[in-house]
Amino acid sequence: MFLNLWPEKMPSQWRLSLxxxxxxxxxxxxxxxxxxxxxxxxxxxADQAIILDDLVEYAAIYTHSGVDGVQDVFPAGQHAESxxxxxxxxxxxxxYELIPEAMQHYPWPQKSPVELHKRGDTHxxxxxxNEAPYHFTLGAIRLHxxxxxxxxxxxxxxxxxxxxIQNHLWLAGIMAGLVAMLPVLWYxxxxxxxxxxxxxxxxxxxxxxxxxxxxxxxxxxELKTLASVINAGLxxxxxxxxxxxxxxxxLAHELRxxxxxxxxxxxxxxxxTDSPLAEDAAARSLEEIDRAAQxxxxxxxxxxxxxxALRLHRQATPVSDLLEKLVDLFTPAAEDRGxxxxxxxxxxxxxxxxxxxxxxxxxxxLDNALAYTPKGGVIIVHWHGEGTGAVICVDDSGxxxxxxxxxxxxxxxxxxxxxxxRHPGIGLGLSLVRAIATAHGGTVGVNNREGGGASFWIxxxxxx
Amino acid sequence: MNLLLVEDDPELxxxxxxxxxxxxxxxxxxxRGKSAIKWLKDHECDAAILDVGLPDMDGFSLVEHxxxxxLMMPVLFLTARASVADRVRGLAAGGxxxxxxxxxxxxxxxxxxALHRRATHAQPTQRKxxxxxxxxxxxxxxxxxxxxxxxPREWTLLEVLMNHEGRIMxxxxxxxxxxxxxxxxxxxxxxxxxxxxRRKLEIPGCDIHIETIRGKGYVFKSLA
Numbered sequence: 001m002f003l004n005l006w007p008e009k010m011p012s013q014w015r016l017s018l019x020x021x022x023x024x025x026x027x028x029x030x031x032x033x034x035x036x037x038x039x040x041x042x043x044x045x046a047d048q049a050i051i052l053d054d055l056v057e058y059a060a061i062y063t064h065s066g067v068d069g070v071q072d073v074f075p076a077g078q079h080a081e082s083x084x085x086x087x088x089x090x091x092x093x094x095x096y097e098l099i100p101e102a103m104q105h106y107p108w109p110q111k112s113p114v115e116l117h118k119r120g121d122t123h124x125x126x127x128x129x130n131e132a133p134y135h136f137t138l139g140a141i142r143l144h145x146x147x148x149x150x151x152x153x154x155x156x157x158x159x160x161x162x163x164x165i166q167n168h169l170w171l172a173g174i175m176a177g178l179v180a181m182l183p184v185l186w187y188x189x190x191x192x193x194x195x196x197x198x199x200x201x202x203x204x205x206x207x208x209x210x211x212x213x214x215x216x217x218x219x220x221x222e223l224k225t226l227a228s229v230i231n232a233g234l235x236x237x238x239x240x241x242x243x244x245x246x247x248x249x250x251l252a253h254e255l256r257x258x259x260x261x262x263x264x265x266x267x268x269x270x271x272x273t274d275s276p277l278a279e280d281a282a283a284r285s286l287e288e289i290d291r292a293a294q295x296x297x298x299x300x301x302x303x304x305x306x307x308x309a310l311r312l313h314r315q316a317t318p319v320s321d322l323l324e325k326l327v328d329l330f331t332p333a334a335e336d337r338g339x340x341x342x343x344x345x346x347x348x349x350x351x352x353x354x355x356x357x358x359x360x361x362x363x364x365x366l367d368n369a370l371a372y373t374p375k376g377g378v379i380i381v382h383w384h385g386e387g388t389g390a391v392i393c394v395d396d397s398g399x400x401x402x403x404x405x406x407x408x409x410x411x412x413x414x415x416x417x418x419x420x421x422r423h424p425g426i427g428l429g430l431s432l433v434r435a436i437a438t439a440h441g442g443t444v445g446v447n448n449r450e451g452g453g454a455s456f457w458i459x460x461x462x463x464x
Numbered sequence: 465m466n467l468l469l470v471e472d473d474p475e476l477x478x479x480x481x482x483x484x485x486x487x488x489x490x491x492x493x494x495x496r497g498k499s500a501i502k503w504l505k506d507h508e509c510d511a512a513i514l515d516v517g518l519p520d521m522d523g524f525s526l527v528e529h530x531x532x533x534x535l536m537m538p539v540l541f542l543t544a545r546a547s548v549a550d551r552v553r554g555l556a557a558g559g560x561x562x563x564x565x566x567x568x569x570x571x572x573x574x575x576x577x578a579l580h581r582r583a584t585h586a587q588p589t590q591r592k593x594x595x596x597x598x599x600x601x602x603x604x605x606x607x608x609x610x611x612x613x614x615x616p617r618e619w620t621l622l623e624v625l626m627n628h629e630g631r632i633m634x635x636x637x638x639x640x641x642x643x644x645x646x647x648x649x650x651x652x653x654x655x656x657x658x659x660x661x662r663r664k665l666e667i668p669g670c671d672i673h674i675e676t677i678r679g680k681g682y683v684f685k686s687l688a
Contacts, residue, residue: 002489014515034534049617109497217597243558249545252544252545252546253517253544256474256544256546256566257473257544257565258564258567259565260473260476260544260565260566260567261473261475261479261567262566263478263568264475264476264480264566264569264609265479267479267483267569268479268482269670270679270680271486272674280678282679283678283679283680284569284679285679286679286680288567289566290648292564293564293565294647294648297546297647300546311547311548311549312548312549313548313549313552322661325644328643329617329643329645329649329653329657330649330651330653332587332653332656332657332659332660333652333653333654333655333657335654335660336659345537355648356548356647357548359645359647360647360649363645363647363649363650364649364650366649367649367650368650370651371651401565429650430575447617449468
């Protein structure tokens, strides 16, 4: 429809204002057009009646008192600037004439019109001049002595009436236009503002710890209903999330306590056995138990992160500090593997994040990079600001990621084809990274770098 | 040390009684929060180990209660909940440390030791081991013939190990004390750092040894 003609991003208040303006404007224009036409017609008739009246009146005065009488009476009449008179005798000589300056450019007749045959006959004609703003109505009457009295009247007065009416109509139109803006105001306060508030709330919905609801106390009933329906859905999601959280806690408890008991007994075995074989077995089992506990924790973190049920402990964290500490931690291990690990100093950025979880996320990427980068390789950690958030990158000189696996490697239990038996693990590391980023409202990704190697990145918003 | 353990799991309680006896500590084991409060009325204790999930009250409220009573001994929480939020809550309630199940006996002992050292303002790190002189300002170790400088983290690691001489320091405890990291970073970062430290300490006349104990951790030994 014609709505398509409007710029796509034009706010709807502006659209409505334009529409209302168009409606009011065209109504005023139409009203003025028709009123003008009607009033104009009436005023012409009135002018003609006035001319006829005046002709008869001055003819009577002439009959009674001759040219002198007319000469006395006519100039005393009102609207001298719009009425003119000329009396011609039978030879078309001017007996009397009073034509105001404003009317002199009209073609005043020099002789009698032929159709006036007997006394009292009248004739009227209308003259419109292109250069004159007003039209001119001219009447003639045959006087008792055969002379002709011409009476001319310009439409100045009629136009004055008309413009007066027109001005009032415009005034009424402007008032109507203002009144027509009331729906626009209503629309923007009760419809557009609530929708904007909804949008602002909805933008924060993905934040896991957020109990954001759509609130708009001034909204129209339909929008309020929409908000309450959505809020009810959100309540349900929240209660499911809470349930998931408590299930996670419970699960952790149920698994961790027996693991603790087993661990304690294994330690007793390890400490008190005389058999080196049993001691070795116990030591291996202890390592396995610790790995299992770590695994349980990772799975719970991933589950929680992916479902927005991870409780974050956000605190203002300088990115440089966090990354430099981690690089410091991994450097000896990297050097043992013949790798060069370094951090590129960058902007001093503060993020409001769960420091421990983010540390763990970056540590997992580093762990991954150390595992897959061949000896002699280089691993570079760097970061930059993006909007109010940050992007943390770990570039390596390893085999890179197969294009088909770019998305797959973040999934639980998936390991890229570069994985081999030298690097044990069940592929939770990167899904943990993704879960932690998601819990922060961030994203993760990997690009293959030009010249080989992969660049893993975590994009994090500032945090609330 | 005189220790109080409040733990409702009989198996864990029994194990801990054994460990503490082996380590030479006196341990009073209570299964309920109320009975612990009662016991504390008549007894002194150097540190308390509290399970967070107790049948009659949770460990956090127990600490709040103790702190309100004016009992200021170090408190270590034992819990099956590993999230940071829980740990923060525990520390906010008045706890001093937080240990997640399952845990190593050495880890518990090392933490209790650290808490006790902190509470009693123990001696700072010694300056001389055998023929070695330690300079904490310059992070330098010198024997009669040789001198070696340590990186800040290497120094911190050495200090932690030295402060618990003869005790097994689990990997997780070292990660937390030295790097402030409470998860397993996967890569053998601690091993690598220990190896590097060991290599640096291989200077003539320096009798410091850091031993690795499989499945358990590292022990600092000075033969001097």
